[in-house]
Amino acid sequence: MPNPSDRRYTKDHEWARRDDGRVTVGITAFAVEQLGDITLVELPAVGTQLRAGQPFGTIESVKSVSELYAPLSGRVAAINPRLETEPELVNSAPFDTGWMIAVEPSGDELEQLLDAAAYTALLQDAH
Amino acid sequence: MDELKTTPLIAAHREAGARLVPFAGHLMPLQYRGIVAEHLAVRQSVGLFDVSHMGELVLRGGGALATIERLVTNSIASAADGQAVYTPICNPAGGIIDDCVVYRQRADHLLVVVNAANVQQDAAWFRAHAAADCSVDDESEQWALLALQGPRALATWCALAGPALATLPRFRLAAAEAAGVSCLAARTGYTGEDGFELFCAADDAPRLWAALLEAGAAHDLQPCGLGARDTLRLEARLLLHGQDIDATTTPLEAGLGWTVKLRQKDFIGRAALLDQQRRGLARRLVGLELRSRGIARAGHPVHDGESETSLGPRIGQVTSGTMSPSLKTAIALAYVPLARAGVGQRLQVEVRGKALVAEVIKGAFLRAATPPPPSAPAARARERSS
Incomplete structure (x- = not known):
């Protein structure tokens, strides 16, 4: 699955996309491929303050538990309600309906993240 | 390595x-x-x-049956030729050093399928206890x-x-x-x-x-x-050696009493298991279904309590756990004190510092939609009776 160029990426395989005043956050297709079938996504409560690079939740697949890292600092404005009962959306549409949280950013960290070309290059270098 | x-x-x-x-x-x-x-x-x-x-270990010779009877807790002597028997292999303390299926091709030709991680140790153990007229060959390759x-x-x-x-x-x-x-x-x-x-x-x-x-x-x-x-x-609540059972757990604790023929024959570990049965079990392996949202996994502590907010005293540990793909419920196996092992008992599993409520359930989490043909009645009686 190509990495859409309408958003930014972290080396921890999260994506972040500006949607009006908020930033929507999810994990990349590469991350999902590595994790396998997602069985549980634990997300923070709305209102939680996030710090860039710090864990904000966990994602569990059949075989593993992984932490989710905040790509940027800010306040959690929304969480994807469908993931509570349909965690498999992260597998089927990681860049779309499998999104995780929406953040009201407190700074301009988004612009410092990798663009799609740089992230795609990072994946290729790792292989 | x-x-x-x-x-x-x-x-x-x-x-x-x-x-x-x-x-x-x-x-x-x-x-x-x-x-x-x-x-x-x-x-x-x-x-x-x-x-x-x-692993495939093959026992051959006139002493094969006597050898296997000494090594395993279940009875191969009372099985028919052409029958397969699931059984633990215990040490003298009654701890499970491996579990296996013994395929009785004939009384003097037994195919024993053991766990990959234990093949060499099992082969050495079998050879150390083999009768003079019993060969033990590791044919795994x-x-x-x-x-x-x-x-x-x-x-x-x-x-x-x-x-x-x-x-x-x-x-x-x-x-x-x-x-x-x-x-x-x-x-x-x-x-x-x-x-x-x-x-x-x-x-x-x-x-x-x-x-x-x-x-x-x-x-x-x-x-x-x-x-x-x-x-x-x-x-299906089938146990995994090295995880749900190992040398520190006994078949009685693991709910495998039906595979232990304490009254029927002598075998390595029998005295210890008789003693454990006489004294009563301190703990037992139970099946858990989680009632809270979350997944219990091997190694997570089990606590005595029913709330989602505060953890009670630690009383046990999860040995296997996953999100059941068929049931879409988190399921687990755990050792807990006998007094907390009753069906319907509520317990807490500690997952990343949080208390998840779990309930002890009876038997397998899921039963097959299409069961295989049953064993012949006589064979079934031998399989299950203890």
Whole structure:
């Protein structure tokens, strides 16, 4: 699955996309491929303050538990309600309906993240 | 570190795009299409597993039966030729050093399938306790083992090999031939479904594997890896040695009392197990279904309490746990004190500092949709009675 160029990426395989005043956050297709079938996504409560690079939740697949890292600092404005009962959306549409949280950013960290070309290059270098 | 072994099917796995992982000294397929898809294929149609990493120890000679009777807790002497028996292998303290299936081909020819991680240790243990007229050969490298499992396993097999095995009862074995390959077919498995385990020469495995894939295409056969094998066996509440049972746990604690013939024969560990039975169990392995949102996994502590807010005293530990793909509920096995092991008991599992409420449930988490033909009544009585 190509990495859409309408958003930014972290080396921890999260994506972040500006949607009006908020930033929507999810994990990349590469991350999902590595994790396998997602069985549980634990997300923070709305209102939680996030710090860039710090864990904000966990994602569990059949075989593993992984932490989710905040790509940027800010306040959690929304969480994807469908993931509570349909965690498999992260597998089927990681860049779309499998999104995780929406953040009201407190700074301009988004612009410092990798663009799609740089992230795609990072994946290729790792292989 | 020793180099990883590969099974005779490694080329087929690579070609099929399997994700390969080290497991018990072998490079094995973890998954092909995905663990959940493979799991559901076995519950709904049919799956094919390469389990050639499993060990095959062969006992031959007039002393074979006496040797195995001393080594295992279940009774092989009271089984018929052609019968398979699941049994723990205990040390003198009653701890489970491995579990295995003994395939009684004849009284003087026993095929013992043991866990891959324990083959060498088991072979040494068997040899140390073998009667003079009993040879113990580790034939693990010579044999391949395929498991064809699921409600359409029989239809898949019959499409390839004809109807000869259709009436083979559960836990029975027979010589068979498929795709020109001679094999030993047993109505056994590790998924809780009907199906067969097929032993063939290592060199024949690619041919048998390819023929089963082809015959299974009409039945939605899915090649399956160790990931699905683990979730399937846990739903069926089949134990995993090294995780749910090991040398620090006894068959009585693990709920395997039905495999321990304390009154019927002598065996290594009997005195310790008789003593444990007399004193009463301190703890027992229980099945848990989580009532809180979350997943219990091996190693998570179990606490005495029923609230989601504060953890009670620690009383045990989870040995296996997963999100059940069939039930969509988190399920687990855990050792807890006997007083907290009753069906319906509520307990807490500690997951990353949080308390998740779990309930002790009875028996297997899931029962097969299509059970295999039952064993003959006499055989069943021998299988289950203790």
